[in-house]
Amino acid sequence: MLQVRDLHVAYGHVAALKGISLDVQPGEIVALIGSNGAGKTMALTAISGLLRPRRGRIVFEGAEISRLAPHEIVRRGLVHCPEGRQIFARLTVAENLRLAAGHRRDRNGVARDLERVLDLFPILNERQRQIAGLLSGGEQQMLALGRSIMSAPRLLLLDEPSLGLAPLVVERIFPVIAELRSEGMTILLVEQNAWQALRLADRAYVIETGAITLSGPASALLEDPRVKAAYLGA
């Protein structure tokens, strides 16, 4: 579904990604784990078109997308739910959701997805008319996730959904991710919380200072001594 080949991205003059390759198959959850600053977010930002790669290929459903504008990539069904929630704080909850579906022409599909989101996160239903900036951190993450669903992703790039959230809230977000997959959504998940991510994912890549150093089935990486030492604190 997604093939990334030899992706190089520079931030200013600093090489941030030094030739990353990864694959995502339809229906998978693939995790990208690594420490802070390793280049996880940078990889997602390049795939979603916000950053132009210096070199390399990004192929989504058979088409090269590395030269497309971000909104065109969204239209093809590759949606990036960014790190740190980044909801529009001055818009209402309902406006945030509507905006993310603004490019869609399938009215029925939009209505169905809205119902789905409000069903997954009942708190958003109660707060539809509220300014999103007034939501709690957990509620904002739910809105961020709900907003991405409204863009009708076939492949969802999910950046740090557990960042800065109370454990109780994390316990509510992760099952939703699993549920989305069971409905046929493919997910590329970036997480610092390696243990959570590896338990959820089918396969995983470990990224260190801009390069992939390890990859394999998530269950195998959970048992890998190097992963245990570096990311699982065991």
Added chain:
Amino acid sequence: MTYLLQQTVNALNLGSIYALVAIGLTIVYGILRLINFAHGDMMTLGAYVALAALSALVLPVWSALLFAMIVAGAIGVIIERLAYRPLRGSREVAMLITSLAISSLIQNSATMALTAQPRPLRLPAELTRRVEWAGLTIAPIDGVILLLSIALMALLSLFVKYTTIGIAMRACSERVQTAHLMGVNVNRVIAVAFGVSAALAGVAGVLWSGKFGLVDPFTGFVPGLKAFVAAVIGGVGSIPGAMVGGYLLGFAEVFFVAFAPPALSGYRDAFVFVLLLAILLVRPAGLFGLEEGRRA
């Protein structure tokens, strides 16, 4: 009492025009962080287009107004496409200087093509004929300015509040990068912002020149500057702020001239800027200002 009412009418007129122009500045600033110095010149353009429509094409006044609005809006879109879009991503000061250049370009081309000689912009007499009414001296144009401005502002508010592109405009003014990720075609949003902004300035220019009866290549310069003050007073980036700022400035300016000692009335422009400084001392972000740093 009558004097006070008369001054209120004048202030509402002036304030309406400042508000229309200030809204355009604030919309563009909100998304691009560009202080568009060429915005006042869109007023001049609007006034000249209306002049041409009235005299050469002999259009009825309403069609001339609509025509000026559409042409000014289209020119705004074209300027954005040719001058500002190539600079996207470069430093904000590059766009700022470009807008100064465009302002200068418009003023000088108009001077070369049409001479600096002010030309009369004559609206139909039934609009401009002054009548005594309840002790006030007013012309129908005063009512037109006020009502048309309020109608346009109401329309704009509905547009920004309820349409998808309006929501996208507000989203872009908060976090452009994230708007990209939500599938928003940011280039289109910016083009619409420039179009709407220039169209409003075009109408304001027709009203301004229609009221004073004259248009020259520098007609929009001073009101454009004042509208900038109005936008800053209201809090740049905030549309309600621009409306309130426009009327506040209109009232302050008219009442200063009306009630200050006559010897001081020549300082009305100075007064406007002193007022700006005073308000910024108390509220650095303006009345409806939104704190920076909320941006991605």
